[in-house]
Structures are given as structure tokens and as C-alpha cells.
Amino acid sequence: MNETRPASMSSFWMPFTNNRDFKASPRLLVSAQGMYYKDVDGNTILDGTAGLWCVPLGHAQPKIVAAVSQMVGQLDFAPTFQMGHPAAFDLAEQLMDYTNHKFGHVFYTNSGSEAVDTALKIALAYHKARGEGGRTRLIGRERGYHGVGFGGLSVGGIGPNRKSFGPLLPGVDHLPHTHNLLKNAFSRGEPDFGVELADELERLVTLHDASTIAAVIIEPVSGSTGVLVPPKGYLKRLREICDKHGILLIFDEVITGFGRLTKPFAADYFEVEPDLMTTAKGITNGTVPMGAVFSKRFIHDAFMDAPAGIELFHGYTYSGHPLACAAGIATLQIFREEGILEHAAAMQPYWEDAVHSLRGLPHVIDIRSVGLVAGIELESIPGKVGARAYAAFKKAFADGLLIRTTGDIIALSPPLVLEKTHIDELFGKLRDVLKNLD
Secondary structure, eight states, rough: OOOSSSSSOOSSSOOOOOOOOHSSOOOEEEEEETTTTEESSSSSSSSSHHHHTOOOBSSSSSHHHHHHHHHHOOSSOOOOOSSHHHHHHHHHHHHHHHTTOOOOEEEESSSHHHHHHHHHHHHHHHHHHTTTTTTOOOEEEEOOOSSSSHHHHHHHOOOHHTTSSOOSSSSSSHHHHOOOOOHEEEEEESSOOOOGGGGHHHHHHHOOOOGGEEEEEEEEEEETTTOOOOTTTTTHHHHHHHHHOOOEEEEEOOOTTTTSSSSSSSHHHOOOSSSSEEOOOOOOOOSSOOOEEEEOOHHHHHHTTTTSSSSSOOTTTTTOOOHHHHHHHHHHHHHHHHTTTHHHHHHHHHHHHHHTTTTTTTEEEEEEEEEEEEEEEOOBBBBBHHHHHHHHHHHHHHHEEEEEEETTEEOOOOOHHHHHHHHHHHHHHHHHHTTTTT
């Protein structure tokens, strides 16, 4: 790989990036190992975000590198339309083991965005297969992020992501978000206030009638909008309302899945089971793009009761790609054999105390944390929302720390293999950044 500065950066239109600002002063990564990146100038950068929420096991895991290298020489590609390859089936079985068989089936995609759109289509087709084709309405939530497909944008609730793309899908409504600075600031774990916000689903049922609603989709912990942790009892109340009205409940666990909350999934942490669950990111430790939808058996079985033939007219060229499956199998092996979840749980109290030690620093108006994820909300500069956190992002990188920002919120989600020394380094650097922010 080229580890020098590219001759030109003009051709690459970068995603979710201020391209002009970046290319004027680029941050170029050239290698990674364990908890650290190295940039083009040879500086080490502590990874405080697990890449983009997607590297729970740390970088360049030898078992994953070996598995992918072997597979690319053995089977570089195989279609999964009307045929298959062993690794796709092996990974599916292991994923169901990882969920303790709370789900019965896996549908492969290539990203979280594709997993969300797939889950929405499965929900709609499920009701149609059961003779309830009138259930076409989808319910998302304000400040929710469900990727960048038209389905995910429609049920998502982040304004800047939606505003340039027209009316999106019809028949979509949104629950209110649960963020309340006045009553829940500086919460550790689930905040006390807000369970009653789940009852807004009853209002939407009254408005639209349950017979028209196919599914509710939410992130158990809203990540991309700034780490919004659900109030105590909120998810269980949503589950009860969905059950009452025959509405499918979809958890978007693209961020929370694979150990982020020290459990396999947020569904395990909060002890609430959805009907469908979207995953991606950590499923391959970020090594090869992959997503997946986990389905309860009753949903899958409804399709299998149809006349003989293709049961679901949906899929992707790269669904169950051999390299992704190899990476996924190796990832699950590491989770099993190296006690990753147990280590994450052991680090969690030290992490939480370090996060909340930032309370009282300049501009910090809220800190929220759960598992090994945290959001640090800064007071916005009047008329310049996001400018203060973006300045913190650039200063942190210059000081050897990778953080993520959304609006004026700093989001932290390190690899689960971190040690106390990494926590000390991370928050020592971040403390200095916050002390010196304008």
C-alpha cells in the first residue's frame, strides 16, 4: 500500500465530509495495529472510535488477516442466487449460536444501510404473505439514523441527512426522540426520565390504525446522533405496544451489536427481544464490508408457506461474499476464545468513571454513557452549531487521538480490547483538548 501522500486528491468525492476543508489539510491514515492508527507522517493515533464504530477487536487481528488471506486464494467470489458456498452457511449457524438462538435465520447484505432497507422490505412482505397487505406504514424515530438508503432515510430522523432528497417514502411517521437535557443530564446508563415517550406509539396507532402499521424501527442506543441512551423501561414498553397491535419491532444494532454494550447485542443488555435485528460493522471487525438481518423463525416461516418458488425477491450480488464470511467466522472465534465480552465488562466501570470525570470542563453541558460508548455534549457557539466539536475533532487528531463528532457532541466508542492505560491516554488527551477550546 502507498504510505506517501497521493499526488492528487481531487478525484475522490468523500462521504459525509467537508471535502474542501479536508483536502486543504488532510488527515491520512496509512496503517493500523491493535488500538492505534499511523498517519502518513508517521504519527500514532489512538483509536477512540473503533474506526467508524466497527472494529471491536482492534486492528489487524492475525486470525482475521489469515482467514481472509486464505479465502481470497481459495474462493474469491461465489454467487448466492440459486447456489452457495459452505462459509455462508457456517457463518449463519455461528451467528445464531452467538444470539443464543433467539433468532432463527440470517439474510446477508453488505452494509448497515442495506440491512435496514432489507429489514423494512421483509417486514412489509411478511404482512403481505400473511394476508395483511394493508400494513404498509413504517414508524421510525426523530434523531434516528438508519443508513442512507431511501428506506433508511425515510424512517431516520436526522434532518441534514434527509433534506436534499425530496419527500422520500410515503406512509412513514416518527416517534419523538428521548433526549432531555433538563431532566437527564449526566446520566450513567439508562436515564430515569422518559419511559412515557414510548406511549407516543399508541397515539400513532390511534391516528393511523394498527391495521396499517407494518413495523417500528429504532436504535436501542442512538449512536450517530450523539449517543442517546433509552430511558428506563422505554424499550420494554415499546415491545409491549408492538405485541398488543401485531406490529413488528426492528432493532437497528449496526452500532450496538457485537459487544458495544459489553453484551453480544443491546437486545441482551436491555433484555428486550425484537422481531428483526439489523447488524453490520463489527460482524467482520470492519475488515470486509458485510451486513445482516437476523429474523425470528415465525417471520421466515411465513415466507416458506408460499407456493414453490423464490420466496423473497430480494438480495445483493455480494450477499454472503466468501471473504466477508471468512472474516465473520474469524471474528466470532476471537469473541469466543479470547473473552472479549468479559474483558469489555471488566473495563466498563473504569471507562465510565473516566468519561464522567470530564464533567465541569469548559463548554461540557452533558455526558452520557452505557457499556463502552459515551457522548459528551458541548454548548454550541451561537449561530455555529457543530463548529466547537469539529474544532475539538481536529485538535484531538493533531494530538494523536481519533474521536467522532456529530453536531456539538463528541462520540467515543473504542475497540473493546482497550486497557486502562488506553483509557488514561484517551481521556488525558481529550481533557487537554476541552480545556483549550474556544
